[in-house]
Amino acid sequence: MIRFENVTKVYARGARPALDAIDLEVERGEFVFLVGASGSGKSTFLRLVLREERPTGGRVFVAGRNLSTLSTWKVPHLRRQMGAVFQDFRLLPNKTVFENVAFALQVIGRPRHHILTTVPDTLELVGLGGKEKRLPHELSGGEQQRVAIARAFVNRPSILLADEPTGNLDPTTSVGIMRLLDRINRTGTTVVMATHDDEIVDQMRKRVVELEMGQMVRDQSRGVYGSGR
Ligand SMILES: Nc1ncnc2c1ncn2[C@@H]1O[C@H](COP(=O)(O)OP(=O)(O)OP(=O)(O)O)[C@@H](O)[C@H]1O
Numbered sequence: 719m720i721r722f723e724n725v726t727k728v729y730a731r732g733a734r735p736a737l738d739a740i741d742l743e744v745e746r747g748e749f750v751f752l753v754g755a756s757g758s759g760k761s762t763f764l765r766l767v768l769r770e771e772r773p774t775g776g777r778v779f780v781a782g783r784n785l786s787t788l789s790t791w792k793v794p795h796l797r798r799q800m801g802a803v804f805q806d807f808r809l810l811p812n813k814t815v816f817e818n819v820a821f822a823l824q825v826i827g828r829p830r831h832h833i834l835t836t837v838p839d840t841l842e843l844v845g846l847g848g849k850e851k852r853l854p855h856e857l858s859g860g861e862q863q864r865v866a867i868a869r870a871f872v873n874r875p876s877i878l879l880a881d882e883p884t885g886n887l888d889p890t891t892s893v894g895i896m897r898l899l900d901r902i903n904r905t906g907t908t909v910v911m912a913t914h915d916d917e918i919v920d921q922m923r924k925r926v927v928e929l930e931m932g933q934m935v936r937d938q939s940r941g942v943y944g945s946g947r
Pocket residue numbers: 729730731732735736754755756757758759760761762763
């Protein structure tokens with residue numbers, strides 16, 4: 719589903735590579751934690767998958783497409799196959815819960831009748847049934863992240879990317895968010911999640927890929943946060 723072949727990323731003003739010769743394959747339906755200290759390259763990895771950045775060297779494949787040679791006009795189509803969730807939720811503050819999720823379908827031209835059935839179904843799935851008319855500031859942090867997940871998942875993407883999705887949440891709320899991401903993964907969606915949350919990684923026992931100063935230093939199935947190296 720996602721393949722990195724000898725991928726290096728050097729930013730224009732970067733002293734050392736943000737990613738250095740990464741080889742990695744993520745199969746369809748996998749759940750992968752990306753761990754590593756701040757600055758180790760986790761967000762850069764996700765930005766390359768989203769094609770927000772391009773590699774300096776090597777090749778990135780997503781769903782069989784080489785992102786280096788993908789024409790710019792095909793990028794929106796590529797991104798429709800991916801949902802993304804961030805630490806800071808990134809909701810539209812003046813739109814209701816329903817509108818925030820519906821917006822993701824409106825921008826890709828889905829018809830009204832589709833939106834009117836799909837959005838409530840997705841809000842139900844993430845545990846927000848009955849909160850459709852609330853504004854983001856009328857929700858808890860955990861609920862806001864559920865809205866963001868609903869928005870990322872409403873188009874049923876094949877890949878869900880999550881950059882520190884529990885970073886602003888307390889441990890109990892984080893567990894609820896992880897259950898939800900696990901449920902989404904069980905529908906067949908590939909999930910890649912960058913995190914510093916050692917408790918969550920240790921509880922979930924999924925594949926763990928560790929980055930250190932841009933290099934991949936560990937790739938472990940059913941791993942834990944600390945490598946114990
Ligand atoms: N736009 C940019 N321009 C120059 N350097 C950048 C840019 N974005 C990131 N970097 C550098 O690339 C390296 C990797 O950063 P990245 O954000 O990918 O790390 P991270 O593991 O996601 O960190 P964090 O956990 O703090 O989010 C860092 O040294 C960072 O300073």
